[in-house]
Amino acid sequence: xxxxxxxxxxxxxxxxxxxxxxxxxxxxxxxxxxxxxxxxxxxxxxxxxxxxxxxxxxxxxxxxxxxxxxxxxxxxxxxxxxxxxxxxxxxxxxxxxxxxxxxxxxxxxxxxxxxxxxxxxxxxxxxxxxxxxxxxxxxxxxxxxxxxxxxxxxxxxxxxxxxxxxxxxxxxxxxxxxxxxxxxxxxxxxxxxxxxxxxxxxxxxxxxxxxx
Ligand code: TMP
Numbered sequence: 001x002x003x004x005x006x007x008x009x010x011x012x013x014x015x016x017x018x019x020x021x022x023x024x025x026x027x028x029x030x031x032x033x034x035x036x037x038x039x040x041x042x043x044x045x046x047x048x049x050x051x052x053x054x055x056x057x058x059x060x061x062x063x064x065x066x067x068x069x070x071x072x073x074x075x076x077x078x079x080x081x082x083x084x085x086x087x088x089x090x091x092x093x094x095x096x097x098x099x100x101x102x103x104x105x106x107x108x109x110x111x112x113x114x115x116x117x118x119x120x121x122x123x124x125x126x127x128x129x130x131x132x133x134x135x136x137x138x139x140x141x142x143x144x145x146x147x148x149x150x151x152x153x154x155x156x157x158x159x160x161x162x163x164x165x166x167x168x169x170x171x172x173x174x175x176x177x178x179x180x181x182x183x184x185x186x187x188x189x190x191x192x193x194x195x196x197x198x199x200x201x202x203x204x205x206x207x208x209x210x211x212x
Contacts (some may be wrong), residue, residue: 001199003193003211004089004090004091004092005087005091005092005131005132005207006087006093007024007133007204007207008095008097008100008130008134009094009095009097009134010097010098010100010104010133010173011135011137011138012169013048013159013166014138014142014146015136015137015146015189016166016189016193018039018096019193020193021039021193022037023193023200024201025037026198033091034089034090034092035093035094036082036086036094037094037095037096037140038082038094038095039096040071040078040096040101041054041070041097042078043083043095044077044081044082047074048079050070050073050074053070054067054071054074054157054158055156055158057157062082064075064112064127067110067138068102068110068116068120069120071106072125075099075124075125076124076125079124079126083095084128086189097131099128100173100176101174103118103170104172104176105158108168108171108172108173109161109165109169109172114188115185128165132183134184134185134187135177135184135185136189136205137170137173137175137189138187138188139190140188142189142190147159164174185203189200
């Protein structure tokens with residue numbers, strides 16, 4: 001892609017991705033870079049409509065395959081209409097979740113397997129990968145504390161799945177990062193938001209220096 005960069009933040013529920021996406025965008029803007037902050041599922045009108053279908057499903061909910069297809073369809077619209085044009089115009093796109101969430105949730109915990117998710121991504125988004133994926137990792141105790149403050153007992157159709165599902169999501173993320181170390185930076189998400197932000201700035205330094 002052009003001269004911008006594409007950075008994804010990944011991790012399980014309650015790892016602090018949204019807070020860190022906002023802090024990172026603010027730091028990059030202060031350095032004079034143009035930033036676009038976005039999220040998945042969502043980011044465009046069409047993808048936000050699919051988000052609503054995924055997180056508050058009608059009827060009895062989606063089966064694993066339909067769910068994976070809907071995520072891939074939302075991502076396709078998001079890449080085509082927002083991410084690709086923004087990076088080509090020179091922006092730094094900071095995305096709260098991307099492909100690796102589908103690999104960890106639907107492919108890993110959902111049992112569809114990595115090859116199926118990568119095949120859908122090839123069809124939907126031409127296989128686009130971020131320049132860097134920041135995987136934020138926190139202990140289960142910290143997650144439980146943060147979720148009880150954030151959700152107040154309410155969660156969506158996927159966040160509300162059982163502890164084993166979310167444990168498997170965490171394992172799957174770890175395996176993906178171990179398999180493709182050049183594409184991932186693993187970030188310790190424990191401590192204050194500022195402490196985690198400092199770690200993230202250190203992790204993106206190599207790609208920041210490419211643009212100087
Ligand atoms: P959010 O709460 O981080 O915005 O994400 C919404 C939920 O969707 C969250 O439980 C993770 C899940 N998800 C997937 O299962 N697969 C995906 O590809 C993405 C992007 C999110």
